[in-house]
Amino acid sequence: MLICKVLGDIVSTVKNPHFEGKKILIVQPLGLDGKAQGEAFLALDTVQAGVNDRVLVMREGGSARIVFNDNDIPVQAVITAVIDDVDIEEYDQSRHSG
Numbered sequence: 001m002l003i004c005k006v007l008g009d010i011v012s013t014v015k016n017p018h019f020e021g022k023k024i025l026i027v028q029p030l031g032l033d034g035k036a037q038g039e040a041f042l043a044l045d046t047v048q049a050g051v052n053d054r055v056l057v058m059r060e061g062g063s064a065r066i067v068f069n070d071n072d073i074p075v076q077a078v079i080t081a082v083i084d085d086v087d088i089e090e091y092d093q094s095r096h097s098g
Contacts, residue, residue: 002057003030003083006049007040018073025049025079027057032088043077044068056081 004027012024023045031037041059046067049055057079058064064078065071 001080002059003032003086004028004043004055004057004079005030005036006051006053006055006079008051010042016074018068018070018075019044023048027055027077027079029057030054032086041077043079044075045079047079047082049079049082054083054086055079056083 007026007028010024010026012019024042025045026040027043028036028040029038043055043057043059044064047055057077058067059077061076064075065073067078067080068075
């Protein structure tokens, strides 16, 4: 699972039939510090997320297909939650390296 920020959405009048009625969003992975990390990618929305929302994304095709109960849907990433808050205990990397 990844924490991501929703950057925008994709509008398409013609799409794969498995995507009918589903919203495709552009998401940016975030590090635990809240800063962008890695490349943005597309994810199918299941929770009515919107631009600037922080979301939890499952990025694994098999699990994503289970969410939609559709073994034929060509999907790799699914937004499964809108994140209200993240609470992280301070982590000292120098004490845990090795």
